[in-house]
Amino acid sequence: MLSIILLAVALSIDACIVAFSYSLTLNKNLIKNAFIFSFSSAFFQAFMPIVGFFIMYYFGLKFIELAKKIDHFIVFFIFLFLGIKIIKDAFKNETIQIEKNLSFKIVFSLSVATSLDALAAGVLIFSSKLDILDCIFIIFVITFVLCFMSFCIAKSIKLNIKLLQIISAIIIILIGFKILIEHTIKHI
Template sequence: MSTLEIWLLAVSLAIDCFTVSVTSGIILRRIQWRTFLKMAFFFGFFQALMPLIGWFGASRFNHLIESYDHWIAFALLAFLGIRMIREHFKDSEECSFDPTSLKVILTMAVATSIDALAVGISFAFTGFNSIGQLFSPLIIIGIASFVLSIVGNLIGIFFGKRFNLRMELFGGLVLIGIGVKILVEHLFL
């Protein structure tokens, strides 16, 4: 793979992180650098870690991982999405979906990085024979997810303030939509 192809792959993997970050920024409504950096770190970390895990497991566990990874991603994203939709219908004082919560951030990071596991499996079959060869692609994937996560949060805050949006319903539908997309891609494509 060329460097350009790796960057394109990295940006493609980071789109889910970007979308979830936009939604989180809209919900937060103000800049919270600590939260943004924590979210970006975990998104980047898991996006880089999952291909490594996929690459390691490709020769031994390919048939096990491939058969249900899409269901795990769908379940995690649907769970978060349904939770956000429920929050939309509560009074704003009752809302408990908290994108600053470490548990929520970790769940979103894992759910949005499941696709990267499949990328790692494909790395094993496309000429990446050592960890040394994987180092550059993994760093690029992590950086792309980190940067797009921060940009997504900032864009979300801008639109949240500008249009006074309460986006739990939209965000929940987006998360469920991402989960359905992953499921459909794995089941039908």
């Protein structure tokens, strides 16, 4: 059980950093946006191990190896696009354009991008013969709580909004580079 709790925390780290970073670009509806982002992130963090589990069950390691070869490129380009969008929006007008709500497209993209590594958790769960329902419940709850806390902590920071937008964009882009570099080095 401890191994699944630690796995859930590890899986949720990227989602928490993104929750923290992206919440800096919002100025209204904190609880609503925190709930939506946290729920979406937790859902995909819990859903991806199910996908990995069934891929292992039906197709074995060959499909997982293929996914590992391209997932980091997908995540990198999503994070790069979103980071550039945030920077562009920060400099759009003299008046800072802060979003009131996260759009469905952004929430979906961020949730999927931060959960792609959870596919491998399904492989771990499959090979460890752990109960998949217990595992996904723990992953869901831990991701939801940590993302919600990250989202709310970020909003308690009182700094220049334009600066925070730029910092959040840089963090998101750096996470994309980190994932790209780590996965590329593993395949060398």
